[in-house]
Amino acid sequence: xxxxxxxxxxxxxxxxxxxxxxxxxxxxxxxxxxxxxxxxxxxxxxxxxxxxxxxxxxxxxxxxxxxxxxxxxxxxxxxxxxxxxxxxxxxxxxxxxxxxxxxxxxxxxxxxxxxxxxxxxxxxxxxxxxxxxxxxxxxxxxxxxxxxxxxxxxxxxxxxxxxxxxxxxxxxxxxxxxxxxxxxxx
Amino acid sequence: xxxxxxxxxxxxxxxxxxxxxxxxxxxxxxxxxxxxxxxxxxxxxxxxxxxxxxxxxxxxxxxxxxxxxxxxxxxxxxxxxxxxxxxxxxxxxxxxxxxxxxxxxxxxxxxxxxxxxxxxxxxxxxxxxxxxxxxxxxxxxxxxxxxxxxxxxxxxxxxxxxxxxxxxxxxxxxxxxxxxxxxxxx
Numbered sequence: 272x273x274x275x276x277x278x279x280x281x282x283x284x285x286x287x288x289x290x291x292x293x294x295x296x297x298x299x300x301x302x303x304x305x306x307x308x309x310x311x312x313x314x315x316x317x318x319x320x321x322x323x324x325x326x327x328x329x330x331x332x333x334x335x336x337x338x339x340x341x342x343x344x345x346x347x348x349x350x351x352x353x354x355x356x357x358x359x360x361x362x363x364x365x366x367x368x369x370x371x372x373x374x375x376x377x378x379x380x381x382x383x384x385x386x387x388x389x390x391x392x393x394x395x396x397x398x399x400x401x402x403x404x405x406x407x408x409x410x411x412x413x414x415x416x417x418x419x420x421x422x423x424x425x426x427x428x429x430x431x432x433x434x435x436x437x438x439x440x441x442x443x444x445x446x447x448x449x450x451x452x453x454x455x456x457x
Numbered sequence: 458x459x460x461x462x463x464x465x466x467x468x469x470x471x472x473x474x475x476x477x478x479x480x481x482x483x484x485x486x487x488x489x490x491x492x493x494x495x496x497x498x499x500x501x502x503x504x505x506x507x508x509x510x511x512x513x514x515x516x517x518x519x520x521x522x523x524x525x526x527x528x529x530x531x532x533x534x535x536x537x538x539x540x541x542x543x544x545x546x547x548x549x550x551x552x553x554x555x556x557x558x559x560x561x562x563x564x565x566x567x568x569x570x571x572x573x574x575x576x577x578x579x580x581x582x583x584x585x586x587x588x589x590x591x592x593x594x595x596x597x598x599x600x601x602x603x604x605x606x607x608x609x610x611x612x613x614x615x616x617x618x619x620x621x622x623x624x625x626x627x628x629x630x631x632x633x634x635x636x637x638x639x640x641x642x643x
Binding site: 275276277278286287289291292294296299302303308309310311312313314336337338339340341342343344351380381382383384385386387388389390391392393414429430431432435436437438440441444445448 | 462488496497525528566567579630
């Protein structure tokens with residue numbers, strides 16, 4: 272028996288594990304005192320995303336097919352960072368892999384939780400400036416497209432629902448707010 | 458064998474199910490032609506969130522402990538809508554349950570996917586205006602706090618990372634953009 276906020280955790284049973292997630296079934300006592308259950312999806316990686324913006328006010332989006340949803344999705348460069356790895360180093364690596372971009376200035380734009388009723392997935396978004404172009408080398412399980420577009424057009428896509436990926440929407444809007452407060456071009 | 462974008466789905470095995478999620482283990486061929494696996498978390502509910510804004514420019518946040526993360530989280534009113542239920546009717550019900558609020562004007566602010574590398578969770582956010590106050594009656598598994606605050610303060614919390622819940626950050630920023638374009642107070 273373990274107190275978790277207004278819940279009591281009675282038993283924990285591991286029901287599935289792969290290299291990315293670990294699913295547990297919990298018997299609990301709910302906040303109202305009644306017995307209940309909770310299925311919890313643990314993520315092994317920390318989610319990081321970055322909004323790169325160059326001196327011309329352009330950003331980059333990455334397009335890829337998302338298997339769980341069966342949809343094609345345009346997103347900011349994102350990736351999973353292993354436990355113990357520095358998130359900023361991790362996203363620098365992901366950015367270079369997916370787009371070939373190298374950035375000299377990094378701004379932290381705060382943390383997020385993607386799906387807190389079921390998952391413990393946590394992450395952080397960054398703004399990257401001082402951009403130079405290297406060579407991309409994506410992972411084998413990724414088949415991705417990269418496009419460069421004006422930052423304000425990407426924000427427009429986040430606003431009107433053409434971008435649905437929550438990490439991207441959070442990153443683009445927080446980047447816009449940071450630029451508005453710091454004299455950047457939006 | 459089933460083609461799914463650049464992936465091939467070879468086998469699907471159900472590994473866990475409860476009233477809210479269904480977890481599957483897939484054997485796949487990856488986009489690079491190599492064999493791989495995919496753990497997919499299916500959500501049975503559609504996620505809906507609403508940003509209510511009254512004539513004084515105030516909104517409401519709901520505070521609750523989030524069991525999977527072991528954190529206390531301030532969020533816009535949110536809920537899960539059953540398959541077949543109209544999302545707008547569903548969020549009207551959730552808003553009334555959690556806060557007692559009734560709204561006469563509803564604006565759709567577009568869809569989102571919370572965690573598209575693992576989960577198929579989809580949802581939609583709304584802006585609600587023409588607010589009047591009824592009586593709240595939260596679910597037994599919810600122990601929630603409700604606070605009314607200026608809308609611009611809630612946006613500030615979404616910007617600086619005091620609000621981490623992605624659905625809330627997406628809802629608040631999209632609501633702000635809608636108001637900016639439609640002459641509302643931000």
